[in-house]
Amino acid sequence: MSRPFVRTDSIGEKLGRYSSSEPPIVTDELEDLNLWWAAWNTWYRIGSESTKPPITFDKLTFIPSQPFLTALIQIFPALYQHIKTGFNMDDLQKLGVILHSAISVPISSDASPFILPSYTEAVLTSLQEAVLTALDVLQKAICVGPENMQIMYPAIFDQLLAFVEFSCKPPQYGQLETKHVANAKYNQAEWVALNYVPFAERSLEVVVDLYQKTACHKAVVNEKVLQNIIKTLRVPLSLKYSCPSESTWKLAVSSLLRVLSIGLPVARQHASSGKFGSMWPELANTFEDFLFTKSIPPDNLSIQEFQRNENIDVEVVQLISNEILPYANFIPKEFVGQIMTMLNKGSIHSQSSSFTEAEIDIRLREEFSKMCFETLLQFSFSNKVTTPQEGYISRMALSVLLKRSQDVLHRYIEDERLSGKCPLPRQQVTEIIFVLKAVSTLIDSLKKTQPENVDGNTWAQVIALYPTLVECITCSSSEVCSALKEALVPFKDFMQPPASRVQNGES
Template identity: 45%
Template sequence: CSFFFQTLKVLLCAKYACPQQSTWKLAVNVLLNVLQIGLPVARLHGKILIDTDLSNQLLFIRVAADFIGIWADLANCLEGFLFPSTKLSPNASLEDQQLDESLDVKVVEVIRDSILPYAGQMPKEFVLQIVSILNRGSIHSATSDSPIDTDSTRKLREEFARSCFETLLQFSFLGPKGNPNLFIQASGAQSTSLSEIGLVNRLAVASLLQRFHEVVIKYVEDEKLSGKCPLPRHRMGEISFVLQALATLAKSLKKVPSETVEDGVWDQLISLYPHLVDCTLSNCAQVNRSLREVLHEYKDLLSPPHHNRKNKVVVNGT
């Protein structure tokens, strides 16, 4: 199995460098078909290893060990395909680009439907790499060299980026499949159980907060560089979408007791405030509406300084 993924990776990473474009398209379809059948089998062996009694444990340890190397190869295979070193020909038609992007979206859908819901049955390192792939794919700005290139929409795979972002949202506490207890700091016997249940949720939220920082800061920088020339439409849509998601995040955080929220989450959220203030210089009505909403959510995080329990550290808002 490991050899299969390593071989397939060569074709998928080559992608646009293949002499015949049908080669990598056939390879990705083979990958999708194999994952449809193979992922449940790999998960099954992982589950058997946990559930079997001691008399059979050695047998299943050997069987499950055969699948350990697969996860790293699979993650590298997916990443190599979604972010190839070769670029699409500049002469490619818009229709060809959309067809290629649809294959990228199909891969993200496999991650959404067949990988993340079963993260507890997969190695943590593999899940970390998958969330990292989604985070990388969700950022438009990272794929564009020019902040004011109005033709860059075709390069940025908007549907792919949105699919990655929405998958992160879905597996954070913001989405319907999210774990409402993911921020609660577990202790004692509950820590292991909570860690297993909320692994994807915590990774997704951390990745989202990182993305919020990157998008907001990049937007402020690029708008300054563009002067009176407006940024491309997709950039305006991206920052508005991020601001709306950030407002939802802040609103959701306030629904749980503040002492149960991990300090790192508060720190990341509050550190965004100065950058949000910088966004107030935007001339875009769409951005300003979303910005007003998120700034209103921040009002509850602003409070007079007070001391913690040991009266040593002054904190604000949490």
């Protein structure tokens, strides 16, 4: 072959990597290795040139076919077996460019009926399977390879996360205008964008599995892989009902919970190093965007489906309650403040504006609100405080809880007055009863707590509830009256004669 190969590394440099850890290579093997690296460079050059988007498009513009791209990518695993010992980060970056470019190429509308599955089928095209197989070969080689190969893990994650993003934002192939497969007219010469949702979701499953195996690796910790996963998942989680496919946000939230169950203990272990410092605000914002999404549920969402979705919200709050707040010593105060604000916001019964009046009773996120309130209540008890940070969380939760209770009571009193003889909605009655019972439980708990663990401001907030509770006495609901009685009784311990000056030798 007369044309010289384009190499970023000389053959000598490539072969030099074998000298320190491998036995001396005989001449024939050196020649073979030389040929395999030449094959790699040729493969890379073909891939780069064939997948590069053209600057302008016309009828004669070359756009590679799916069978060609599939064959190109399927060559890599066999080629890699011969060059893997010298395969470095630069080579991995090159591979990533080829994979990303190949997967972004649209297909001709006249070929799509024969290549694409129907849009409702959650299956991958041959090219998409080949791309994931190539990355699978790499990650398995890294897993069993020497320690210095593990610096490639973050790059593998970056490539997979780029594919995950396709679920909400499909890749653009240069300036070529593509049509959605469901809307394409196959009798015209058009280019059709593939359905990337199954591919993106499969990539996310690979990310979760790989993170579970590698979460503790030095490179994965140092390169902020957990933060990058959270940042990527934040997009479908914030879109929620606006995702192109409903399955995407549901897989995203289950993946987040799985990743956090592994990643949070690792983050706590490295709390003093600051390596996860920027992860916490990203996580708080992701929780906020998902639990209080701006996307509106579709009109045809059934009540049963809405309740199943609410249970997913509850799972997220349970994770906060079980895996985050109990470990106060390892959590930044700013993050805790964001979580407390979120729980306070969540404890307010919320509903979607898309529901009809007849559905409002059922479609309130009652279980979610209750879970948020119970979590606040749980972390308001300060009798188990052992560190200043735990005391800080307890005081913050208690302050938020008391303010929340005061707000609910005021709103109930005002609504009761305005409603006249008409009964208030069932969910509001349920809410006030729950708050009254929480106040009773909270006061009993505070009285059992060591006095030094409850500051004066907290007692002032508790006592300030009393006049508001008294205003509720005129309520018409017997259930509310019963709960109100239980809430007022503990205040008897606050009743004592006013301190008087000494008169006639007596106090």
